[in-house]
Amino acid sequence: MWPENTVFDASRHAYGNGQYRQCHACGHGIPSGTMVPMLADNADGVPHSLMVGRDCAQSLFGVKMKGDLRLVGATK
Numbered sequence: 001m002w003p004e005n006t007v008f009d010a011s012r013h014a015y016g017n018g019q020y021r022q023c024h025a026c027g028h029g030i031p032s033g034t035m036v037p038m039l040a041d042n043a044d045g046v047p048h049s050l051m052v053g054r055d056c057a058q059s060l061f062g063v064k065m066k067g068d069l070r071l072v073g074a075t076k
Contacts, residue, residue, distance in 0.1 A: 002039070006047045014051075023053035025060055036065045 002008075009015065011024035020029030036057035038050040057063040 002049055003047045006039070006049050007042075008049050010048050011050060021051070023056050024050040025052045025056040028053060028056075034068060036063060038063070 013022045013024050013027040015022075020031050021033055021035065022029055023035070030053045034054060035051040036054055038052050038057065038061065040048050040050060042048060052061070054065055057065060
């Protein structure tokens with residue numbers, strides 16, 4: 001469950017390039033579609049959801065995801 005008032009798809013990369021879902025951090029297409037869900041607060045304390053590719057999650061944010069994420073039902 002996302003916190004109340006979470007902002008979704010605010011990244012300029014959130015909508016993909018039509019072929020693959022894109023990493024919200026860098027914009028690269030993710031052919032596998034395996035994304036790491038992340039939550040970050042902006043300067044005003046408003047939570048924002050990010051769907052980040054595994055490589056960016058580890059190299060940019062220091063998060064190493066193990067296994068596969070299976071989202072069931074609505075993600076918002």
